[in-house]
Amino acid sequence: MKTTAKAHTNIALIKYWGKRDESLILPMNNSLSLTLDGFYTTTTVEFQDSLMSDRFYLNDRLIDGKEYARVTAFLDRIREAAGRPDAFAEIHSTNHVPTAAGFASSASGFAALAAAAAKAIDLPTDEQKLSILTRQGSGSACRSIYGGFVEWEKGAKADGSDSHAVPIAPADHWDIRVAAVVLSSAEKKVLSREGMRRTVETSAYYPAWVDSIPDDLAAIKDGIAERDFEKVGEIAEANCLRMHATTLAANPPFSYWHSTTLSIMQAVRDLRSAGVPAFFTIDAGPNVKVLYLPEYEATIKETLRNVPGVHDVTVSRPGQGVSYI
Numbered sequence: 001m002k003t004t005a006k007a008h009t010n011i012a013l014i015k016y017w018g019k020r021d022e023s024l025i026l027p028m029n030n031s032l033s034l035t036l037d038g039f040y041t042t043t044t045v046e047f048q049d050s051l052m053s054d055r056f057y058l059n060d061r062l063i064d065g066k067e068y069a070r071v072t073a074f075l076d077r078i079r080e081a082a083g084r085p086d087a088f089a090e091i092h093s094t095n096h097v098p099t100a101a102g103f104a105s106s107a108s109g110f111a112a113l114a115a116a117a118a119k120a121i122d123l124p125t126d127e128q129k130l131s132i133l134t135r136q137g138s139g140s141a142c143r144s145i146y147g148g149f150v151e152w153e154k155g156a157k158a159d160g161s162d163s164h165a166v167p168i169a170p171a172d173h174w175d176i177r178v179a180a181v182v183l184s185s186a187e188k189k190v191l192s193r194e195g196m197r198r199t200v201e202t203s204a205y206y207p208a209w210v211d212s213i214p215d216d217l218a219a220i221k222d223g224i225a226e227r228d229f230e231k232v233g234e235i236a237e238a239n240c241l242r243m244h245a246t247t248l249a250a251n252p253p254f255s256y257w258h259s260t261t262l263s264i265m266q267a268v269r270d271l272r273s274a275g276v277p278a279f280f281t282i283d284a285g286p287n288v289k290v291l292y293l294p295e296y297e298a299t300i301k302e303t304l305r306n307v308p309g310v311h312d313v314t315v316s317r318p319g320q321g322v323s324y325i
């Protein structure tokens with residue numbers, strides 16, 4: 001059966017940073033994200049008897065090398081779960097991400113791939129099972145199974161069967177916006193997988209990071225329930241800074257920030273001083289995402305576009321979970 005699924009990316013407000021099991025992708029800490037409507041991937045999967053290996057097309061281009069290897073390794077898990085080790089697939093994936101929006105496509109990509117492949121091979125497609133499956137492709141992707149505000153529970157079991165996302169509030173609970181500020185399309189120097197590993201193994205601040213998560217989570221969930229923008233923004237920004245602090249205390253130390261990253265952080269603080277509620281968050285790269293309320297959209301866009309070194313600003317609303325087309 002030919003199956004097509006669509007999944008959106010997500011932005012973490014409480015970051016996933018560090019694994020306790022690299023093979024199953026089990027995290028050290030719970031994380032919490034907002035699924036975004038602006039950026040998504042559609043993926044079609046068809047298992048075909050005539051194929052002797054998978055064929056993966058991304059944006060109509062046949063892919064090989066590392067990207068292909070990551071996709072086939074993930075499909076190996078799906079084949080194993082389905083008891084069909086010789087079932088190979090043709091995969092067509094399209095990323096709908098505005099030009100270099102600074103979002104990794106792995107979250108929407110693996111969520112759409114997992115959903116399409118699981119259905120195509122007749123595995124269960126309830127959201128919890130899909131989230132567990134998706135997690136094994138890329139950690140942050142397991143949150144994209146659900147729309148709106150989503151928590152990824154780290155779980156405690158060694159087999160990962162209790163490490164999956166849970167919905168906290170749907171997309172229509174609260175219209176908060178996220179501006180993706182793009183300053184560089186250059187490849188990251190330290191990939192997030194390597195960055196996480198180095199931080200877990202060597203950063204003097206890593207234990208403090210892990211210890212800080214339960215309080216952040218409890219408080220941000222209250223803030224989301226109450227639609228308290230200041231509370232949610234303050235916690236998200238502080239959590240982001242704490243994550244990035246762990247990289248500075250790693251050995252060797254590293255940072256994802258560029259000088260323009262700092263300029264944008266300052267512009268956001270200046271907006272707040274001028275009475276415009278806005279907060280930043282940054283993932284494993286130099287680009288910045290800014291949280292704001294809809295009534296300030298024009299001001300936010302104009303201010304961020306005028307920061308020297310900024311190439312583009314694209315805005316997003318809360319988005320839906322995975323769906324079949």
Ligand code: 2P0
Pocket residue numbers: 011012014015016017025031104106137138139140141192193282283284
């Ligand atoms: C997050 N990041 O919570 C955090 C914040 C980056 C910083 O998830 O190794 O691509 O595939 O599980 O999910 C980026 O890491 O890593 C990430 P893998 P992933 O969104």
